Amino acid sequence: MPLSTSRIHGLALACLGLFPALAMAASTGGDATASLQELRQAYGGDHWNTIGSLLLDGRQTSDGLTGELHTAVDLRTGYYASRQRNAVFASADGYDEAGRWHQDISVLVHPYDSDEAKAVAISESWLRRFGFLRTDDTHFNPLPDAYENDRRYIRLEATPHGGRSITLWIDSATHRLDRAMWKSSFLTVTQRYSDYRDVAGLQLPFDVRTSATTNSGTQDGDEQETVERYQALPAVPAQALQRPDGTVRDVSMLHGASRAVSPMQLEGGALLIHVSINGKGPMPFILDTGGHAILTDDAAKKLGLTSTGKGVSTGSGPGSMTTAYTQVQHLTIGDADVKDLTFLVMPYPYSFYERGTREPIAGILGLEIFERFAVTFDYDKQQLILQPFDHGQAPAEGEGSPVTLRFTDDMPLVSASLDGKQGMFGVDTGNSGYTLVFPQWAEREGLATRYLKGVPVSGGGVGGSFVSRFSHARSLQLGDQQVSPALAQLTPPDAGATGNPTEAGNIGQDVLARFTVHFDYRRQRMYLQSREVASHWQYATAGLRANRSAEQRDRLKVSWVVPDSPAAAAGLKQGDEIVAVNGKPAAEISSYDLRDEVNHREEGAPLSLTLADGRILTMRLRDIAPR
Structure with missing residues (x-):
């Protein structure tokens, strides 16, 4: 689950106050x-x-x-x-x-x-x-x-x-x-x-x-x-404190279009759109409200882009990842073209961007898109719609239930109620899973004891892996929308941005994909409109996590097996290598595809795993999270 890059910019201590005789507060000892x-x-x-x-x-x-x-x-x-x-x-x-x-x-x-x-x-x-x-x-x-x-x-x-x-x-x-x-x-x-x-x-x-x-x-x-x-x-000069005007001047709409429409799809919970970089592509990117414009090292090399600088990024997980910068002359999504953007270049692991025999994920797009366009995710039509803010007619108000957006950093935050407790939640289209619940908030609100009884599951992001606990939420209220059913994923306190003590949690695709979602950063609103066909994820799972390495592309190596899960009962162990899933060669299946096969399914769905040692394990998926 990519989250936004977090860094400290411009906090220089550069000034002194205007001082009359020293006045001490009454509470000063x-x-x-x-x-x-x-x-x-x-x-x-x-x-x-x-x-x-x-x-x-x-x-x-x-x-x-x-x-x-x-x-x-x-x-x-x-x-x-x-x-x-x-x-x-x-x-x-x-x-x-x-x-x-x-x-x-x-x-x-x-x-x-x-x-x-x-x-x-x-x-x-x-x-x-x-x-x-x-x-x-x-x-x-x-x-x-x-x-x-x-x-x-x-x-x-x-x-x-x-x-x-x-x-x-x-x-x-x-x-x-x-x-x-x-x-x-x-x-x-x-x-x-x-x-x-x-x-x-x-x-x-x-x-x-x-x-x-x-x-x-x-x-x-x-x-x-x-x-x-x-x-x-004696006084601050005129205009010295003027903020930039914020007008978008680097967007062109091709073919006289007033909006851009581009295909999008959910793959293992990851929301992918198709983008051209400097005329090359289109190639798949994750569109992430919690992210920035990022290229994987692999994509930057294939595009012939050179990078400069060396920084560090943190996000979900306890660790960090190095960063560098590069310049992209043209970013094109459908009929929308953005000129001269700065991209981060980050060494994401092979398991993050591989897609089996299909084109690998090239990176992430985030704030740069949402600051330039009103953005609509139409899950029914599998379309992304971009309406430019400062090119032609301004986007109209969105349809559906409005929810106010606030910002602490780059990710939009909303006030929501989980199991009857109000808090500020990030709205994260890059969260390919469930509603994250941060432990400090859960402890303050008296929810931690119940959530700690949940099933332990390994996950992670930019900052590495961590273990969360899954349980069913009794209620989730977002604006005037009641979301049910929903899973609560309690993160550990040392998981970087996913252990943020000042927020309640993070809402991902489990919730967002139930609506047509419209983001309007200029009005600081998100609009939720009921989908034409009611949809929500099923919560039956096999209880395993596996990834592919660049060295062994014909198999998926098991990194985690949930205790007492169908996978554990069938005999699957950490380190086992999967070479086929339901009879389909693992070489043709990405780690994201595997998520769809072993999670988000209906109760009792069959699953067959062929292992490299010749064993064939069969099981039926079930909901293992406590209610």
Whole structure:
């Protein structure tokens, strides 16, 4: 289940606040008061009283790429805009009266407007304006001192009003901030400050390094910002905080079309569409609301594309995967053509993209499509419909039940109710399975005990494999739509984005494929319309997982057998090699096809597996998840 690539962009600590005489919060303890007074003096004291904005120019290095950095901050409001451009792409982040916004390699802009994103944005803004030097809207809680490399650090937990708690590490020798640490979604962000220099009586850091780790301890991005010049001004210059206008200028509609229609299909739960890259193809891609434009290493080589940079991506699973970047001149879906897109290149394993004797999956498409088009998934007609936002007539409102979309990062989130408990769920067309339930939310809502009794099943994604527990949900309410039946898949707490403590879970194709689904990111709406033919997945399963390797393409190797499942009862074991399924040679069957044969079937469906050692195992599928 591909999920969105998660990385930290533009969190440079680049500014100080507008400071009257130091005002302490009533809740600030005596020890914190003394530390904060020393901190203020170390940064220049009263020199800050007449400054209304800070500008900086410098360089940013991230994912092996270095480019220009320009940041402006209004110290009165905390609003800011930070813009970066390297040899491959431009990106930007900002915070204004409309809220937090983000522009990444997709070129276009979307909001960060979930409750989680709003809290993090307040704290990011607080750090950017050195809010710890103006403490009237902040609660401070002294923490025990820490020692590292023979240095003592005074630690304060600071909570800006409405924001996320931040741990400040203050160097006891210099009384300046050494680092700040805070939680953001499933990540812990650490920002380190060094190379302090005098700028007109102010002490400012000229080196800022930001890193993040997942809840499993995996590194997720590392960037350095090197400041070359600061400017301290009475007010922020006009237009300095202007966000990009978001108009789509890189879409062409061929043959005078007002919309593009392209075939799509579900294969093992994966939603595939057919795309041409630089005139070559069409080739299959997974269309993933939780993803970005990604090419597999294998596809990039076949297309003759060179890549640059070296980064890291995390997603579902406890680990990570390396990334690089390449440029695609033309991406064509039906009559829609998008020009000059940046793609990630990632070393997905052979088992991810192989399709037996059919053309392999070339990669993933995600945010780049949904920011440019209103997108309709018509499962009845097996068609994808793209209506461009800024080319000709604007897309009309969708039909069916509207559901509001919010964003913490790139994946859309909706408010839904699972077994009577409300939470924010990702809507993930790249989730080829069931409704994921994140353990921290389940524990808070009193659902964990029941879900932990579910059947253990191996799964995974970008971050590697993990074991979930499956059980039947009693109810799932999405907007005014009641979804039944549905499976709940409880993930482990250290499974990266699929163990996100700030969200309830992730809704995938098990639910979405029951509707005609229309995504309209401009209106921040998803529309669910009942299908012409009622459809939902069956939940009988054989209880096995198997994948193909590039070295042995004529067989599928069993990696997991569910205890007490039909496969286990028939004698199948981990490491067994399947050479035929229901009499069809395994060489002609992809790992995705196998999922359809051994899952999503009706109770009692027959299954025959021929193994490499000559055994033929027969079984009947059954629902093994507890209700």
